[in-house]
Amino acid sequence: QSFFDSKGTDQAASGLRGVKAAGKETQGALNELGYSAETLKRSLSELMAFAEVVRQFKEGFTQVANLEQVFNALERTTTANGQSFGKVRGEIEGFANKLKEAAGVDDDVAIPSMVRLYAATNDLEKTLTLTRLAADVAIGGEGMGITGFAQANELVLHVAEGNVRELRSLGIIIDEHKSKYEKANLGLQALNKRFSGAAEEAK
Secondary structure, three states: OOOOOOHHHHHHHHHHHHHHHHHHHHHHHHHHOOOOHHHHHHHHHHHHHHHHHHHHHHHHHOOOOOHHHHHHHHHHHHHHOOOOHHHHHHHHHHHHHHHHHHHOOOHHHHHHHHHHHHHHHOOHHHHHHHHHHHHHHHHHOHHHOOOOHHHHHHHHHHHHOOOOHHHHHHOOOOOOOOOHHHHHHHHHHHHHHHHOOHHHHOO
């Protein structure tokens, strides 16, 4: 003889109803703040995607030993993406020349950095924007512990990942309780506000 005790099932169902109710309350509060589950999910996805980009950038940076190898890698990337190698190379070389004039950044530092970042993002505009900001930070932060483009570039990439604690040394304080996505945006905006145009003004 056997029997079914519904007590455990009833308790589980009651607990599930409680979880669903709490979830609705949380979602309602987020909606009042202008967020939605979909918005938060998208923001987190974008952040994680960019964090992966930076990881690929760091891992791949040591794989390019000279400019010939760098441009070979760039050609493979542009071919795979159906983009014009000549156009992308021209944009990167032209920007590298500007960096050299404005901030004294050598080609063998600037070009590999841009090519690796471009290969990871497939976004030339984002590549040039972050590189320009790094050059501005390198020049504008000289008296604040920034010792050159390489260090400034690392700082910008860390901030783009949402790691903003290093900004304190520059007098920039970002609320650590915010999401990584928000911290990344606020950190990059703060760097841009503080140092934008520093490399150009130094010419």
